[in-house]
Amino acid sequence: xxxxxxxxxxxxxxxxxxxxxxxxxxxxxxxxxxxxxxxxxxxxxxxxxxxxxxxxxxxxxxxxxxxxxxxxxxxxxxxxxxxxxxxxxxxxxxxxxxxxxxxxxxxxxxxxxxxxxxxxxxxxxxxxxxxxxxxxxxxxxxxxxxxxxxxxxxxxxxxxxxxxxxxxxxxxxxxxxxxxxxxxxxxxxxxxxxxxxxxxxxxxxxxxxxxxxxxxxxxxxxxxxxxxxxxxxxxxxxxxxxxxxxxxxxxxxxxxxxxxxxxxxxxxxxxxxxxxxxxxxxx
Amino acid sequence: xxxxxxxxxxxxxxxxxxxxxxxxxxxxxxxxxxxxxxxxxxxxxxxxxxxxxxxxxxxxxxxxxxxxxxxxxxxxxxxxxxxxxxxxxxxxxxxxxxxxxxxxxxxxxxxxxxxxxxxxxxxxxxxxxxxxxxxxxxxxxxxxxxxxxxxxxxxxxxxxxxxxxxxxxxxxxxxxxxxxxxxxxxxxxxxxxxxxxxxxxxxxxxxxxxxxxxxxxxxxxxxxxxxxxxxxxxxxxxxxxxxxxxxxxxxxxxxxxxxxxxxxxxxxxxxxxxxxxxxxxxxxxxxxxxxxxxxxxxxxxxxxxxxxxxxxxxxxxxxxxxxxxxxxxxxxxxxxxxxxxxxxxxxxxxxxxxxxxxxxxxxxxxxxxxxxxxxxxxxxxxxxxxxxxxxxxxxxxxxxxxxxxxxxxxxxxxxxxxxxxxxxxxxxxxxxxxxxxxxxxxxxxxxxxxxxxxxxxxxxxxxxxxxxxxxxxxxxxxxxxxxxxxxxxxxxxxxxxxxxxxxxxxxxxxxxxxxxxxxxxxxxxxxxxxxxxxxxxxxxxxxxxxxxxxxxxxxxxxxxxxxxxxxxxxxxxxxxxxxxxxxxxxxxxxxxxxxxxxxxxxxxxxxxxxxxxxxxxxxxxxxxxxxxxxxxxxxxxxxxxxxxxxxxxxxxxxxxxxxxxxxxxxxx
Numbered sequence: 001x002x003x004x005x006x007x008x009x010x011x012x013x014x015x016x017x018x019x020x021x022x023x024x025x026x027x028x029x030x031x032x033x034x035x036x037x038x039x040x041x042x043x044x045x046x047x048x049x050x051x052x053x054x055x056x057x058x059x060x061x062x063x064x065x066x067x068x069x070x071x072x073x074x075x076x077x078x079x080x081x082x083x084x085x086x087x088x089x090x091x092x093x094x095x096x097x098x099x100x101x102x103x104x105x106x107x108x109x110x111x112x113x114x115x116x117x118x119x120x121x122x123x124x125x126x127x128x129x130x131x132x133x134x135x136x137x138x139x140x141x142x143x144x145x146x147x148x149x150x151x152x153x154x155x156x157x158x159x160x161x162x163x164x165x166x167x168x169x170x171x172x173x174x175x176x177x178x179x180x181x182x183x184x185x186x187x188x189x190x191x192x193x194x195x196x197x198x199x200x201x202x203x204x205x206x207x208x209x210x211x212x213x214x215x216x217x218x219x220x221x222x223x224x225x226x227x228x229x230x231x232x233x234x235x236x237x238x239x240x241x242x243x244x245x246x247x248x249x250x251x252x253x254x255x256x257x258x259x260x261x262x263x264x265x266x267x268x269x270x271x272x273x274x275x276x277x278x279x280x281x282x283x
Numbered sequence: 284x285x286x287x288x289x290x291x292x293x294x295x296x297x298x299x300x301x302x303x304x305x306x307x308x309x310x311x312x313x314x315x316x317x318x319x320x321x322x323x324x325x326x327x328x329x330x331x332x333x334x335x336x337x338x339x340x341x342x343x344x345x346x347x348x349x350x351x352x353x354x355x356x357x358x359x360x361x362x363x364x365x366x367x368x369x370x371x372x373x374x375x376x377x378x379x380x381x382x383x384x385x386x387x388x389x390x391x392x393x394x395x396x397x398x399x400x401x402x403x404x405x406x407x408x409x410x411x412x413x414x415x416x417x418x419x420x421x422x423x424x425x426x427x428x429x430x431x432x433x434x435x436x437x438x439x440x441x442x443x444x445x446x447x448x449x450x451x452x453x454x455x456x457x458x459x460x461x462x463x464x465x466x467x468x469x470x471x472x473x474x475x476x477x478x479x480x481x482x483x484x485x486x487x488x489x490x491x492x493x494x495x496x497x498x499x500x501x502x503x504x505x506x507x508x509x510x511x512x513x514x515x516x517x518x519x520x521x522x523x524x525x526x527x528x529x530x531x532x533x534x535x536x537x538x539x540x541x542x543x544x545x546x547x548x549x550x551x552x553x554x555x556x557x558x559x560x561x562x563x564x565x566x567x568x569x570x571x572x573x574x575x576x577x578x579x580x581x582x583x584x585x586x587x588x589x590x591x592x593x594x595x596x597x598x599x600x601x602x603x604x605x606x607x608x609x610x611x612x613x614x615x616x617x618x619x620x621x622x623x624x625x626x627x628x629x630x631x632x633x634x635x636x637x638x639x640x641x642x643x644x645x646x647x648x649x650x651x652x653x654x655x656x657x658x659x660x661x662x663x664x665x666x667x668x669x670x671x672x673x674x675x676x677x678x679x680x681x682x683x684x685x686x687x688x689x690x691x692x693x694x695x696x697x698x699x700x701x702x703x704x705x706x707x708x709x710x711x712x713x714x715x716x717x718x719x720x721x722x723x724x725x726x727x728x729x730x731x732x733x734x735x736x737x738x739x740x741x742x743x744x745x746x747x748x749x750x751x752x753x754x755x756x757x758x759x760x761x762x763x764x765x766x767x768x769x770x771x772x773x774x775x776x777x778x779x780x781x782x783x784x785x786x787x788x789x790x791x792x793x794x795x796x797x798x799x800x801x802x803x804x805x806x807x808x809x810x811x812x813x814x815x816x817x818x819x820x821x822x823x824x825x826x827x828x829x830x831x832x833x834x835x836x837x838x839x840x841x842x843x844x845x846x847x848x849x850x851x852x853x854x855x856x857x858x859x860x861x862x863x864x865x866x867x868x869x870x871x872x873x874x875x876x877x878x879x880x881x882x883x884x885x886x887x888x889x890x891x892x893x894x895x896x897x898x899x900x901x902x903x904x905x906x907x908x909x910x911x912x913x914x915x916x917x918x919x920x921x922x923x924x925x926x927x928x929x930x931x932x933x934x935x936x937x938x939x940x941x942x943x944x945x946x947x948x949x950x951x
Contacts, residue, residue, distance in 0.1 A: 056923070150668065154632070175632015177662045183916070184661060186631060190919035199926045203933060210941050237918040244916025259921040260929060267933040271940070279944075 027076060028124060035117050042110040049139035056141045062202060063137035066118075069209045071125045110138055128218045129208035136202060144194055150176070152194065153187040155230075156237045160187075163238055171241075178241065185244045193233030196263055200229040203267055207274040217277040224273050232266045317464035317483050317911050329357050332365035332431060333898045335495035336536060338458055342502045345447050345572065346834050347456060349375075352440045357431040362893040364407065364429045368480045368900065370459035372445050373422045373724050373849075376841035377873035379442040382414040382428075382881040384435070391416065391881035393871045395864055399878035403429065410888035414439050416879040419480050420697065421849050422725040423462055424873070430888040441879075444834045448572075450790045451753065455543045458498060460536035461721050463903050464598060464910045465695045466664035481695050484899040488908045492901040498532040498540050511544040514743060515720070538720035538904040541742060553791050555821060557802055558832040567798050568835035569775070572791040573808055576817050578760050586621040587683045587758065588640055589614075592673045593655070594690035594718075596630040598910030600660025603719045607689045610716060610747050612652050614687065617755055618643035625676060626651055629669030630662035635676065661909060666694045667703060674707040684711035685758055688730060692723030693910065698852040700726065705733045705850075712736040714754065721903035729850045737787045757787035763810040763817060768794055772804015773823045779842040786810075795839040840870040848875060 036043065050057040118131030153176040161173035164180075171180040178185040204225035208218045236259045243250045334356040340349040355365050371377070380391035391414065394402065399415060406413035407429035414437075415427045431437055447454050467474075467481045486492055502508065507525045515538055521529040530542055553574045560566050591611055595604060611626070618624055623640035624647075627633055636654055641647040673686055686708075694700075704713055713734025717727035718741050731738035737757050739750045766783035778796035786792070792808060806821045844866055847859045854860075860876055867877030902910065920926075 058923070058927075174630070174662070175634075175665075177631040179661070185916040185918065186663065188631075188663070188917050188919075191917060193920060195920050195923055195926060199923075199930050203930050203937075206934060207937055210937060233920070236920075240918040241916075244918060246916075256921040256925060260925055263921065263926060264929055264933075267929065271933065271937055275940070275944075 029076065032070070032117075032121075035120070039110075039113040039117070042106075042113045045106050045110055046137060046139060056139075056198075058141075058198065058202075059137040059139055062133045062205075065202075065206060065209075066130050066133035066137065069126055069130050069133070070121055107138060107140070107143070111135065114138060127209045127212045128215050129205040129213065132201075132205040132218070132222070133209065136198070136205065141194065141198065145189065145192070149189060149192045149194060152192040152230075152233075153189075156191065156193065156234050157187045159234050160238045160241060164241065178245075180245055183245050185241055187237060191237060193229065193236075196233050196236075196259075196266075197226070197229045199263070200225055200232075200266055200270065204270055204274070207271055211274055211277065211279040213274065213277050213279065221270070221274055221277065225270050228266045228269055232262045236262045316467060317481065317485050319485060319487050319908075319911055328361075328894075329359035329363050329896060331493050331898065332357060332363060332428075332896050333367050333494050334436075335497070336369075336460075338496075338498045338540075340456065340458065340498075340500045342447065342456060342500065342504070344503075344505050345454075346444060346832075346838075347447055348442070348444050348834065349458070350440060350442050352438055353426060355428050355431055355435075355437045355439065357433050357435050360433050362433065362888045362890070363431050363896045364427065364893040365431060365896055365898060367426045367428075367898040368419075368462050368483050369424055369426065370422050370462045370721070371424055371443065372457060372459065373728055374445040374841070375422075375443040376445065376837040377416070377418075377424075377441060377443040377879075378837045378871050379440075380414065380416050380879040380881060381440045382412075382883070383438040383440070384412055384883055387883060387885075389414075389881045389883055391879040393868060393873070393877050393879055395868065396876050396878050399880040402880045402882065403427065406882040407893065408891045410886040410891040412437065412883040412885075412887060414879075414881040416441060416873060417477075418873050418875050418878070419477055420725050421845070422459065422723070423480065425480055430891075430893050432887055439881075444837050446570075446793075446838055448790060448793060450788045452789070453543055453545050455541065456500065457542075457724070458540040459721060459724070460496060460539060461900055461903050463691060463693045463719070463721050463723060463906060465693050465723075466596065466598070467695045469695070478695065484897055485911055486899050486901050488902055488906075490901075492535050492537065494536060494898075494901075496532075496534055496536040498530070500528075500530040500542055502528040502530075502542075502544070504528075504544075504546060507547040509545055509547050511542070513540075513542050514746065515539055515541040535901060537901045539722075539742065555806070555823060556832050556835065557798070557823075558835040560836075566836070568832075568839050569794075569796055569798050569802075570832075570835055570838065571794040571806060571821065573794075573806075573819060573821060575762050575786060575789055575792060576812050576814075578756060578762050578789055586619075586623070587685060589618065589622065589624040590640075590673050590676055590684070590686045591615070591624065591626045592669055592686065592688045592690075593626060593628050593658070594630070594664060594666075594688075595628050595658045595660055595662075596664040596693075597661050598664065598691055598693045598906055599718070600909045601907045602905035603691050604658065604660045606741060606744050606747065607716075607718045608655050608658070609744060610718070610741060610751065611655055611689060613747060613751050614754070615643070615648050615651050617751065618648070620644060623682070624651070626654065627669060627673050627676070628654075628658060629665060630660075631665055632662075633665070633669040633672050635672070640676075660907075664690075664694050666690070667696055667699055670700060670703050671707070674704070674709075674711075684709075685736070686711055686713045686734070687716065687754075688713065689716045689718060690726075691719040691906075692717055692726035694723070694726065697723075697726045697729055698850075701729050701733045701850045702852050704730060708734055712758075714739070714758070716741060716750070716754075719903060720905050725849075732784070733850050735784055753788070761812070762786045762789055763792075763812050766792065766808070766810040768792075768809075769807045770804060770823075771807070773802065773806060774798055774800045777839075777843070779839065780846055793842075795835075795842045797839070836870055837872060840866050840872050844872070844874055 046059060046063070050060050114134040114137065115131070118134045121130050122128055157173045157176045157178055161171045161178060164171040169180060171178050176187045178187070204221055208221055213221060239258055240255065242248045243255065332355050334354045337352040338349065340347055353367065357363050382389045382391065396417065403413050403415040410430060412430045417425045419425060426439060428437055428439060447456060464485055465481045469478055504526050508522070508528050511520050511528050513520065513530060516532050516534070518530070518532055523529060528544070532540060553572045556570045558568045591614065593607060593611060599607065615624060620643055622643045624643055625640050626636040636651055641651070713730055714736035715727045715730040716739045717724060720742055722740055724740065727740060728738045739754060741747055741750050763786040766786065775796045775798050778794060783792065802823050804823050806823065808819045810817045844863050848863050851859070863874050864876040866872065867874035873879060
């Protein structure tokens, strides 16, 4: 049936007849809808993790943002036939059949699906940052908290101890605990900087998508963003050591305000860096 | 992408941040933690609804039946709902609860946990007095009593039974009185509601606890009692007859009550107890306590590697850490030169004494003791990372390995710890020492159980030497391994446990189960000890059912629940959860998935919204204020909503900047 339709379409093209609008099922919108339907279990998984309290809900924001960056012509233009066959042969099995057999983790299966969707969108003209936004839509915060939370906190506490030592304060870092003059300041779970990392990453990718940065530029911008956030989080914890250890006294609201000011600095720096790269054009 | 889409996206994002405007401080990301009680300051308020606890324990042979009466009073001027978190024995089978209001006595019903909670909440909102008893851990329970009116006195009575199993010929009855403050990394926003008990108020060190406590124990051993000691309290027991004893304690609930005794001639009560149910569909139960072989006098002892894991967190500060240091000094001092060892210290993080195991030479032992003496208690109790590190420590040699964990157990990650040990232990054995007056016995016993070792509890410095001697004997000379049990001629089913771990302690083998038909035949026990194969046959006599033993129903069900769930992390869809729920409902037992609820049908508080009051708990004896950790600062990130508001602001800036640049480019 598809071959008949394809032949009819090609014949009309060969005879010089101005083709009408492509059949609805050849358009990018139809294929994207098909991919979303094929990945429905993954969408359900992502949505369920966002609302059941086991992970943060911000992934949905990243997903919606990614959809906004799909070029409008991708939706209305026909998908080339070789592309359609590639999707049928490679992508649909990748999305639906193989992962269920081979990969036990729902998160990894969902990751495979968003990568496939991202690659297709980029091939069709979307900026590379869209793939990053789709990956950020996955419910990974709980896993990142578990695996990366403690190493990040350890890094923060030891770098703080070093800096404070340079300033003449004999602070000892014991794991994630800073000891000074019989007092303790703990770099505990909410201090790891993972939230700042997520929002910093989101801003980086939106900037990259808006400026239509190429792969190389996007990679450099992402690395810069990561380093800026890590440094900023360390600086935030360093500054907050003083009120938390009792050396200075500040109002409670100023505690969060310091973190927000530092994050604002990070965001501004990211936008300035993104603006330095060549922009626009087809990727 | 059109400008309209940009603005639509930005407006959507900005709307999403509205709930976070003006709130810059973290709320749901704060970890659950105990806190110091602060007087409400309201005149007419009731801060301590639990007036007193009275415990009446009767030990008959090897079975203890315990009645606990909690008296709640409201001396304030408004209706209250009292919430009281209290401990229980890890072996307790809680089978009954009653509530008394004035002359009215209401018998509680056992229901599925959520159903019981819904019944309780409905009764509360309707202005009825109600009681709800829930289990959070095998040794942590919560009693909630709603609509205690001004001037009311409400008595709640619960009953449980447990089996006393002697070890090395000594019986021990423990009644825990206080739940120690637990360290938790679970956040208030993401932890399930049943974990909220961790966030409980505590009285500061030295602060007067107005709650009364009375403990009565009547022991009828059936054989002459000798050497009865109460190491937890300085009181003298009474002996109405050679085979009976009476202990009365009046004081404050700030430490476990521990009663230890032996029977004359170091005898222990063993044998087979049968219970025949009544009615055509009734079930019959049996309990076998079989005398183990004696510990072999000597065996060839291969070199052994020890990893000592020492808790140096805030709750260990003071007496518990001093005791733990003394214990560890003696433990390391008792090693043989061909043994190797290492020490891992943990609180908020962990560090090892040496990257490689150290030979137990005097110089290394001295170095270890100096490092141990330098430690001060402080910080959180990150048990899981410490266990992970300890389980990974190995230099690849083929030696017998023992991991020894020394802690007070004040954490709430018991199930995670059990899973971690079970999955990563390999061929090693794990022994656990609980240090303190009210240790978390569920953690201590559970770690040893899944670690194929033995638990020890040291409540006072004078117990270090006897516990150490036991440990050395256990490690070097197991009593029985490869245990198998058969019952030819005796029709049994639903036997617990299904498999028997190696026996280190001289403790009777316990087998619970059900039987049918006529009791007869034999029970064969086989195993291996240091002197070769071991076999024992116990005949089954119908006369064993002469005495009615209904407690066996509860004890069997509790044993089954223990195997299914005490030391396993269960998902709520797990088949084992359903089985535990059914056991609780069938045998009227409190479990993690079944609760007791009692409702007085008289409406006494038409308003239906009593003030919620959590009963403040005393710190366990010997535990300092640093267990609560009020003096510790933290540096949390700004709230997510505040970060999102900033991101939204910068998105607008980004879009406007991009449009301006694009406009400039077109003009150029």
